[in-house]
Amino acid sequence: MKMAQLSAESDTPVATIKFYLRENLLAGGERTSPNQASYNTGHLRRIRLVRGLIDVGGLSVAAARRVIEAIDSELPLPETFEIAQRSVSDELDPTAIDSSALARVDGLMAGWHVSANNPGRLAAASVLETFDQIGHVDHRGWFAGYAAAALLVADADLDEVDALPDREAKAEMVVVGTVLGDALFSGLRRAAQEHISLLRYPYPNHEITEPTKE
Amino acid sequence: MKMAQLSAESDTPVATIKFYLRENLLAGGERTSPNQASYNTGHLRRIRLVRGLIDVGGLSVAAARRVIEAIDSELPLPETFEIAQRSVSDELDPTAIDSSALARVDGLMAGWHVSANNPGRLAAASVLETFDQIGHVDHRGWFAGYAAAALLVADADLDEVDALPDREAKAEMVVVGTVLGDALFSGLRRAAQEHISLLRYPYPNHEITEPTKE
């Protein structure tokens, strides 16, 4: 496959593919002459993965490069998992986070074995800190519901990884699951919100029988 | 309160506050003379809200403006909810989404009352489409776990909104809950992943007894 076809099948401009090559998001094709190379379906899949991570998962190019390197590496799965987690979370300074918020997060995760610098733990604490700052108090019951749901989802995540045969497949699932899982969940959550709110307040002002065009 | 104090207490540069004023994320202070104004704690809270939405929730300035206008408006709650949902989701063209992916999402949400153009439904479908494109098939069991968890969370969301007294408080909770709820859940999910993975594979190569510094 040549560049033009790769571009057509991935629906990605040639200039963008060249950019991904420069950024090491994509390995070069097999050389057939000094200024010609041929690409295979692996390249095509990789471009689609990159675009999925960036467009759907919302990763930056730098984060996408990190997780792709983690897939391609021979690192053990836990390390790959950690790279995926760190790449989707923005780096937080643990010392900058309110200790009361941290303590409350740890309370939500009572009985969980989680390391102190788990990026999710820090991110959750900074969310709780934000609630404090804008004057929201005592959402404990609400937070507890989130913790229960997170446990459920994490269990499903691990099931799915366990079902795969080899390290490469597992590693890709870990990365893709971590990145796209967030997007999937928040989408389903919004849909569920509409459903539940219609359950509780049947037909307020709302049109549901005829889905409208935007 | 004058500008300097507002800046100090919100830990936000004066130039940034002026930027927020220009962008209508923040109302002007009460005029005391042609070039002087005084701000109150409402302004302070608002700045913290804006920074929470942008820094923690990851909203763009434009999205933050939309949701803040929705809070301040007198729109009924369902409309406010919808604005919040649309502001945190990127706008997707329904016609551009693979119909098989949409059908599978609808399968996951069997029994739910969700309008066809719910942004979460479309977002979830585009995630499923991405899985297809990178050659992942049959994650149905996994997806189903997500749908169940989403229902749980949405129920908790509505409980929390119901508990509040007036429209203004409810509206702010809707917006803040929608935006920060995503961040909270994904944080807790990452922590839960570490916990579950340690439960299943006790102490792989991993250090958990002594949390390390980055």
Added chain:
DNA sequence: AGTTATAGACAGTGAAGCTATCCGTTAGTT
């Protein structure tokens, strides 16, 4: 022989989110 495609280098673009500078007032201090 002539058009088109290619690899690779590099400069340029446009959006986003601030940040800095300037101006003419006003407030507070001395």
Added chain:
DNA sequence: AACTAACGGATAGCTTCACTGTCTATAACT
């Protein structure tokens, strides 16, 4: 009254990010 610091408002500039476009020399099709 004089002086300094802070203010509101306008405008320009900065930095990062994710591309996008242009160029050259070579190779491939027709």
